[in-house]
Amino acid sequence: MIPMKRFWRYPAKWALFRWDDRLLLIVMGVIVGVCSGLAALVLNRSLIAMLDALHAYRHFWWAFVLPAVGAMLSALFLEKIVKEGPGHGVPEVIDSVLRYGGLLRFRSSFSRLISACLTIGSGGSAGPEAPVVISGSAIGSNIAGFFSLNERQRVTLVGCGAAGAIAAIFNAPISGMIFAIEVIIGQWSALNIIPIAIAAVAGTQVSRRLQGNQIAFSHRVFDIGFIDILACLGLAMLTAVMSILLTRMLRKMHGVSTRTDLSVWYRAAIGGAAVGGLAILLPDVLGEGYHAIGSMISGHYPKGLAIAGAMMLAKILATSLTLGWGGSGGIFAPCLVIGSFSGLFWQRFLSSVWPAVPWVDEGCFALIGMAGMVGGMLQAPLTGIFLIVEITGGYDVILPLILVSAISTALCHYVEPASFYLKDLVEKGRFLLPGTDGRVLADLSVDELLEKDCIVVHQNLLLREFINIVKKSHRNHFPVEDEKTGQFLGMVSLDDIRPFLFDVVMYDTVFLEQLMRKQVETADPDDDLAVILQKMDTKHLYSLPVIDNGRFVGMLSKATLLDQYRRELRVQTPY
Amino acid sequence: MIFSGNEYLTENRHANEWIRFGKTAADSRMNLTIEKLAQALELPAATVERWIRQGRIPIRRNGADCVFNQSALEKWAKTHNLPFALPGKTVESKSVEAPETLFEAMSRGGVHHGIKGDTVESVLQSAVDRIDFLHAPARSELYQRLVEREALASTGIGRGVGIPHPRTPIPGGIEQPVIVTCFLEKPVEYRAVDDQPVFVLFILINTTIQQHLRLLSRLSYCMRSDEFVRFLRTTPGSEAFLNTIDEFEKRLDSADS
Numbered sequence: 001m002i003p004m005k006r007f008w009r010y011p012a013k014w015a016l017f018r019w020d021d022r023l024l025l026i027v028m029g030v031i032v033g034v035c036s037g038l039a040a041l042v043l044n045r046s047l048i049a050m051l052d053a054l055h056a057y058r059h060f061w062w063a064f065v066l067p068a069v070g071a072m073l074s075a076l077f078l079e080k081i082v083k084e085g086p087g088h089g090v091p092e093v094i095d096s097v098l099r100y101g102g103l104l105r106f107r108s109s110f111s112r113l114i115s116a117c118l119t120i121g122s123g124g125s126a127g128p129e130a131p132v133v134i135s136g137s138a139i140g141s142n143i144a145g146f147f148s149l150n151e152r153q154r155v156t157l158v159g160c161g162a163a164g165a166i167a168a169i170f171n172a173p174i175s176g177m178i179f180a181i182e183v184i185i186g187q188w189s190a191l192n193i194i195p196i197a198i199a200a201v202a203g204t205q206v207s208r209r210l211q212g213n214q215i216a217f218s219h220r221v222f223d224i225g226f227i228d229i230l231a232c233l234g235l236a237m238l239t240a241v242m243s244i245l246l247t248r249m250l251r252k253m254h255g256v257s258t259r260t261d262l263s264v265w266y267r268a269a270i271g272g273a274a275v276g277g278l279a280i281l282l283p284d285v286l287g288e289g290y291h292a293i294g295s296m297i298s299g300h301y302p303k304g305l306a307i308a309g310a311m312m313l314a315k316i317l318a319t320s321l322t323l324g325w326g327g328s329g330g331i332f333a334p335c336l337v338i339g340s341f342s343g344l345f346w347q348r349f350l351s352s353v354w355p356a357v358p359w360v361d362e363g364c365f366a367l368i369g370m371a372g373m374v375g376g377m378l379q380a381p382l383t384g385i386f387l388i389v390e391i392t393g394g395y396d397v398i399l400p401l402i403l404v405s406a407i408s409t410a411l412c413h414y415v416e417p418a419s420f421y422l423k424d425l426v427e428k429g430r431f432l433l434p435g436t437d438g439r440v441l442a443d444l445s446v447d448e449l450l451e452k453d454c455i456v457v458h459q460n461l462l463l464r465e466f467i468n469i470v471k472k473s474h475r476n477h478f479p480v481e482d483e484k485t486g487q488f489l490g491m492v493s494l495d496d497i498r499p500f501l502f503d504v505v506m507y508d509t510v511f512l513e514q515l516m517r518k519q520v521e522t523a524d525p526d527d528d529l530a531v532i533l534q535k536m537d538t539k540h541l542y543s544l545p546v547i548d549n550g551r552f553v554g555m556l557s558k559a560t561l562l563d564q565y566r567r568e569l570r571v572q573t574p575y
Numbered sequence: 576m577i578f579s580g581n582e583y584l585t586e587n588r589h590a591n592e593w594i595r596f597g598k599t600a601a602d603s604r605m606n607l608t609i610e611k612l613a614q615a616l617e618l619p620a621a622t623v624e625r626w627i628r629q630g631r632i633p634i635r636r637n638g639a640d641c642v643f644n645q646s647a648l649e650k651w652a653k654t655h656n657l658p659f660a661l662p663g664k665t666v667e668s669k670s671v672e673a674p675e676t677l678f679e680a681m682s683r684g685g686v687h688h689g690i691k692g693d694t695v696e697s698v699l700q701s702a703v704d705r706i707d708f709l710h711a712p713a714r715s716e717l718y719q720r721l722v723e724r725e726a727l728a729s730t731g732i733g734r735g736v737g738i739p740h741p742r743t744p745i746p747g748g749i750e751q752p753v754i755v756t757c758f759l760e761k762p763v764e765y766r767a768v769d770d771q772p773v774f775v776l777f778i779l780i781n782t783t784i785q786q787h788l789r790l791l792s793r794l795s796y797c798m799r800s801d802e803f804v805r806f807l808r809t810t811p812g813s814e815a816f817l818n819t820i821d822e823f824e825k826r827l828d829s830a831d832s
Contacts, residue, residue, distance in 0.1 A: 449619075
């Protein structure tokens, strides 16, 4: 019996929630949304504070070491203090959602906030979104753990955390919700959507309470003509190319940096210094770059086709240097920056080629470029569309947004089938969506498939005695164990001894030891089912003995596997 | 009161007793051990445990027990096409009957002596006439079928023994298997496998094929024994014969186990 004092830790037992566990998730969603919203605001505020504090030193010649120091400290912090891997961390969240029921460590709820703050605040080119997503997700996961919720509920709360974080940092509830479902959870179901929506609302509300209801990039109304929509097709292609370029660059840089013999913080420092050096020429590559986006959308960004093109490429380089070499942060904000530079570049290019055409303002193209970039990079077209609509407060650009986002996603999917977040997982074979063969096999364990109704025999049995056992058995395979030690010796299969069964002379002259097969394929209880099945397929076996530490524990057969596999699939497939 | 459910959940009640029978179906809640529930769902306990942990099944853990809402679980099982039958709710498979023995079947059939006749048909006719527990139409049907069976292949299994029987059980004739033992007045040429004339017939009348095979196998065990055949040649009386059968069956059972 659970003491009353701890009863509040098991809300699933409260009468109200027993009535309907969806209510429980909604209430939890509010808590998670508020917490992750707060986490997002903490990072946002500390970034601003840090940028302000360092602003005074930006004009010194040695300012280029600032990003180096920041990245180094961030890498040191991750490596030595909290012992977490470098990188942006969203794949870890997705991996945990897919394979471990959303289990995340508690320290993930703050570690990335600090490291990202160091990297970005000092000038590294990265985004604060991935860190807040991780910390929101970790908060959700740990709240679920604290209240002893099951894995399905925990996954939903991880989604709630991500939704609350994105909603709070952008003041954009719909984007938060869609990001969580499209990118983090990857599955649309009514069970998930409602708590996640509630969490997004809670996160947004926290953000509005504490820093006012501001739209990040408000703008004037654009007058979009048909010709502009046509031009967007070109922009979609440009952003797709940029997405692929950024993906490849990031991975390339990561490959180059890991090949060096330097320790992690050295690498991060080199990357940071390189970004700092780049910033001497193009200072806008520094930081998450929202200031640049703002000026582009309002049309105040310095004129010139070349500067837009150069910035677009420089930002890709700076982001790859920062993240590829070990800095901490996300790719979301860099995507937006690169996207808006692409839009700017495209508009300026069109205006210079066809100056007579009344092109819409470059700010409009910058918006659309952002959606294209997010769509292409994350392969999440809806997130791109809704985020841009919300952070710019403009519904008037929705048509080209949808178009560019969809086309860019499609083009990127053609070249890079997995999104940037999923690429690592897909490569390691760990991207296992529910209801797929890999996932069903990963979930089932050998233990659940064991057939224990086998009759175990020992090697000193005469054929006559064995035939008496066969009479009473229902199976064709008999494991042989050592009479004294109980060690597994081999298998006797009826198929092998069929000819001798009718030979009376052999009844009292042959021992099982002479009849059994010693070289048999076996499986271990801890083996992966996929591996076992592979073995069965290549050797054309229908059943395998399972041996644990030299002892027979049961048989594993394809027939039982099929039964269990179908049940698992039925339960996993959303209905 | 928000904690009202606690006592119901932690109380350790008998497995299939209703813990609470509320006004609505949503309130009917049950406590079962994982093993019992796994049996009800026809799944390994490890799978049920994992599904609960993963939240795939509408059940909550409470220590070793599962707490669930029966109607919700039934509905869930139905939508996922899984079996779900609580123990004790369905009638258990009928109590397994003790397998039929020769002794019982032969006691029911009776032992007859001095069956007359010179041919297969005539001995069968006079043997069937002795069967008093069948009425006349059933007897003639049985005779027809026995003759049909003999026409296919002789049932003389050698050593002077014949086991006439219908090829398939006679529908609606008898309720339990019966073996009628008939010692012939004089041995009759029966086209037996070893060409020896037959001096005793065991007429096997069964209700199912399984019983037929089982009794046949037990009879053939006895026939393999020289001692038994020698005993048959003495044309024993009813009581002595049945006692010997009983004794042989006991030997057979002890050899089997």
